Ligand code: OGA
């Protein structure tokens with residue numbers, strides 16, 4: 498079988514079928530997935546019962562894996578393999594985490610519109626999120642298309658952002674959520690990354706409006722003016738018509754491109770278990786992203 502696609506939204510996101518992701522993909526499959534990612538930016542595979550190692554093996558075909566902030570914050574982890582990012586409300590002992598736990602703090606940060614690891618250089622290219630257990634209510638993941646966000650800017654704003662760069666800082670979301678307990682040393686360990694606001698997506702050549710909640714400052718601008726403009730641009734990028742909302746089923750694998758989309762988790766009952774596993778590849782020259 499080969500990759501089949503069915504659009505899930507007017508201009509991005511598609512349901513993908515025809516491949517068994519528990520098996521190693523062929524080069525032709527990889528090229529087809531990359532081409533589909535360049536076109537749709539979000540792909541939804543249903544009914545893929547991946548083990549942790551199968552997910553890692555599949556993801557590794559696309560490039561070197563990224564472990565995000567784990568490099569800096571060494572915390573007790575539930576999942577053995579550090580290349581898996583535990584997107585769950587379950588603590589290291591396997592219990593549903595306390596409402597006010599550090600685990601839930603990161604989950605709340607994931608409920609703000611963001612691009613994974615945009616505060617690092619290299620940043621993340623693809624993220625792959627696999628659902629194991631979903632709560633009985635809520636907990637969708639929403640995606641916004643940054644290519645359409647760019648294309649639909651008014652001409653004046655497009656011109657205004659052409660040469661602007663924004664600084665993306667890892668702790669900005671944590672600080673927004675009231676978690677200020679970081680030492681200067683910890684802050685220094687994660688220097689901000691800088692990306693153009695009007696960026697070009699390497700795989701498709703399309704322009705993107707590269708915003709998100711990690712962006713805290715436009716270089717050379719006064720802070721207040723820069724934060725208002727960034728929040729205006731984020732509001733534009735995430736207008737309801739530019740959003741695809743994914744309703745999870747166990748066995749789903751959703752792949753998104755962090756350079757051309759934003760995403761956020763939605764609220765659910767924290768007393769119920771929600772378990773997903775993420776693998777992410779870094780946007781490095783080795784990544785097989787141009788293969789299409
Ligand atoms: C992620 C993420 C949102 C969610 O896995 O990177 O932001 O719905 N997840 O859990």
Ligand code: MN
Pocket residue numbers: 607611612613760
């Ligand atoms: Mn994320």
